[in-house]
Amino acid sequence: MPAQGIDPSWLARPLAELGFPPSTGVSALRVEAADDWRWGSVEAAFLARILDELRSGTRELALAGVPPELEKLLKLACASPRAAGAGATTLPGIVARVGLRARHGARGLRAFVSLLGEVVLLLPRFAMARAKVRGAEVLEVLAESSSRALVIVAVVNVLMGAILAFVGAVQLRRFGAGIYVADLVGIASVRELTPIITAIVLAGRTGASFAARIATMQGNEEVDALTTLGVSPVEFLVLPRAIALTLLMPMLYVYGCAFAIVGGLWVSASTLDISAAAYWAATRGAIGGANFAIGGLKAAVFGALVALLGCHCGLQAERSAAGVGSATTRAVVVSIVGIIALDAVFAVCANALDV
Amino acid sequence: MHARRTLNSVITIDEVSVGYGMRPVQSGISVRIEKSEIFAIVGDSGSGKSTLMKAMTGLIKAQSGRILFDGKTVEERMTNGAPPFGILFQSGALWSSMTVLENVTMPMDLLDYSAPAARAALARFKLALVGLAGDEDRCPASLSGGMRKRAALARALALDPAVLFLDEPSAGLDPLSARRLDELVKTLRDGLGITVVLVTHELESLYSIADRMIFLDGEAHRPVALGSPAQLAKSADSSKVREFLARRGRMSAEQAEVIR
Numbered sequence: 001m002p003a004q005g006i007d008p009s010w011l012a013r014p015l016a017e018l019g020f021p022p023s024t025g026v027s028a029l030r031v032e033a034a035d036d037w038r039w040g041s042v043e044a045a046f047l048a049r050i051l052d053e054l055r056s057g058t059r060e061l062a063l064a065g066v067p068p069e070l071e072k073l074l075k076l077a078c079a080s081p082r083a084a085g086a087g088a089t090t091l092p093g094i095v096a097r098v099g100l101r102a103r104h105g106a107r108g109l110r111a112f113v114s115l116l117g118e119v120v121l122l123l124p125r126f127a128m129a130r131a132k133v134r135g136a137e138v139l140e141v142l143a144e145s146s147s148r149a150l151v152i153v154a155v156v157n158v159l160m161g162a163i164l165a166f167v168g169a170v171q172l173r174r175f176g177a178g179i180y181v182a183d184l185v186g187i188a189s190v191r192e193l194t195p196i197i198t199a200i201v202l203a204g205r206t207g208a209s210f211a212a213r214i215a216t217m218q219g220n221e222e223v224d225a226l227t228t229l230g231v232s233p234v235e236f237l238v239l240p241r242a243i244a245l246t247l248l249m250p251m252l253y254v255y256g257c258a259f260a261i262v263g264g265l266w267v268s269a270s271t272l273d274i275s276a277a278a279y280w281a282a283t284r285g286a287i288g289g290a291n292f293a294i295g296g297l298k299a300a301v302f303g304a305l306v307a308l309l310g311c312h313c314g315l316q317a318e319r320s321a322a323g324v325g326s327a328t329t330r331a332v333v334v335s336i337v338g339i340i341a342l343d344a345v346f347a348v349c350a351n352a353l354d355v
Numbered sequence: 356m357h358a359r360r361t362l363n364s365v366i367t368i369d370e371v372s373v374g375y376g377m378r379p380v381q382s383g384i385s386v387r388i389e390k391s392e393i394f395a396i397v398g399d400s401g402s403g404k405s406t407l408m409k410a411m412t413g414l415i416k417a418q419s420g421r422i423l424f425d426g427k428t429v430e431e432r433m434t435n436g437a438p439p440f441g442i443l444f445q446s447g448a449l450w451s452s453m454t455v456l457e458n459v460t461m462p463m464d465l466l467d468y469s470a471p472a473a474r475a476a477l478a479r480f481k482l483a484l485v486g487l488a489g490d491e492d493r494c495p496a497s498l499s500g501g502m503r504k505r506a507a508l509a510r511a512l513a514l515d516p517a518v519l520f521l522d523e524p525s526a527g528l529d530p531l532s533a534r535r536l537d538e539l540v541k542t543l544r545d546g547l548g549i550t551v552v553l554v555t556h557e558l559e560s561l562y563s564i565a566d567r568m569i570f571l572d573g574e575a576h577r578p579v580a581l582g583s584p585a586q587l588a589k590s591a592d593s594s595k596v597r598e599f600l601a602r603r604g605r606m607s608a609e610q611a612e613v614i615r
Binding site: 134217221227230236 | 412413414433436439440442444445446447448449450451452461462464465466510514
């Protein structure tokens with residue numbers, strides 16, 4: 001043993017570089033070390049490696065000069081069979097990784113579409129009150145996604161209406177068209193922004209909680225316990241959530257619209273000197289039934305999307321604590337992207353239908 | 356041995372391979388589990404014991420071969436509306452949003468078992484059987500590990516199943532609770548004539564309650580022994596099985612040493 005000990009970097013260097021003979025024909029290894037040598041794990045690992053590389057076939061190398069306890073340890077380390085290709089696990093190339101991601105994505109999409117199909121097929125059973133759904137669960141979901149979300153939906157929509165009014169007021173005042181702030185706030189919020197913002201709030205609150213809840217149940221085998229009873233987790237867990245959010249979102253939408261208009265009114269009244277009555281009259285003239293219908297429909301669709309994506313991510317989660325975290329994140333991210341993508345589809349359809 | 360025991364084979368496992376992905380963890384499993392038998396699936400860690408149980412209960416598909424319950428596959432049973440099995444999951448898997456009592460009444464509600472008015476009383480009886488009378492209104496999170504296991508056993512018994520699956524029932528239990536659980540399983544089998552399939556590492560359970568066992572070898576990827584634990588301890592072909600089963604005496608001697 002060198003006086004300064006074994007340099008840990010030797011563990012990673014090929015033996016030939018360190019001046020060892022080629023492995024053929026070595027049958028014994030003698031280690032020389034000072035009497036008070038302190039054996040550490042670096043020395044042990046280095047010796048184990050030499051023994052492993054120098055032994056030819058199954059023949060054991062005779063070892064001398066090491067304490068008996070260390071010899072025992074070395075024998076143990078060398079006894080485990082060398083895994084074929086161990087340490088040679090390489091990451092797949094970029095093309096393979098893209099392919100794997102695409103396949104994973106396609107599998108996820110297929111699972112989501114089949115979840116959607118299953119929920120649609122279960123709707124008649126739910127309508128006839130024959131679905132295996134727990135009443136308390138539905139009430140809990142309703143409370144969680146409605147009354148407990150009221151404050152945040154109100155705050156977000158008031159601020160959104162106020163911001164729109166501020167931006168509009170600055171521009172429109174130049175042309176003496178300040179009263180059109182009411183049109184701007186009314187149409188923008190009723191048709192576009194309130195459904196999107198309310199859905200995004202719901203995705204962050206409720207969609208994430210659905211994903212976390214179902215992913216945890218998955219990890220605790222609670223979903224398996226349902227499956228083995230012959231009860232579909234989609235029927236028991238997904239259906240009530242999807243229906244609750246689909247019905248609740250339009251209500252939250254109407255509630256959100258009212259606050260957005262109040263926000264606009266608040267800013268207009270304070271910066272443009274427009275009376276509440278005039279503002280309200282202009283708003284009523286601007287937002288027609290069609291805008292409300294489109295906004296309400298969007299809200300219902302977004303609600304279903306948020307619930308289904310939240311549940312989907314929960315059901316697809318890995319069975320671990322990390323799985324719960326990533327399912328929650330994925331649920332929120334995918335929901336927000338989905339909401340905006342669907343809104344674009346709505347815009348194209350509305351344009352084509354000229355509404 | 357038992358008044359209710361008949362020679363009907365309730366579970367037939369025929370040349371079954373199980374695993375995840377493409378590679379089988381175990382293959383060539385063939386066994387007939389008789390009615391009212393307590394049958395143990397034993398093996399080293401990662402040998403596919405729980406995977407085999409999952410395939411038997413229909414949670415995953417066997418890669419090849421057939422698993423039949425009175426001649427029907429699990430899928431056929433499920434579509435026919437046959438009564439489900441009782442399953443005690445390793446973690447208990449109690450539904451955390453419900454009380455203990457609701458956990459036991461839930462399977463009855465879902466499958467419309469017995470008269471609605473009788474369900475709570477039935478559930479209380481099952482909970483009393485496992486020694487949880489008085490804890491009906493507690494939440495699973497507030498129970499100790501052993502109580503959770505016992506509550507889960509009560510839930511597994513809710514529908515009076517013909518077959519009871521137990522996935523490592525004594526894992527995480529103190530020796531006393533584990534023995535009490537063993538006693539309970541044995542009493543249930545003797546009293547109700549149910550067939551019990553259990554996955555276990557516990558030699559004590561194995562010797563005290565299992566009628567027969569199968570040993571899955573994790574290295575050979577196939578079963579290497581089938582028979583009663585006492586008989587296999589003496590005359591199993593595989594030295595691994597003999598060594599595994601012989602650990603009991605040594606273990607208790609060591610424990611005795613520690614206690615002394």
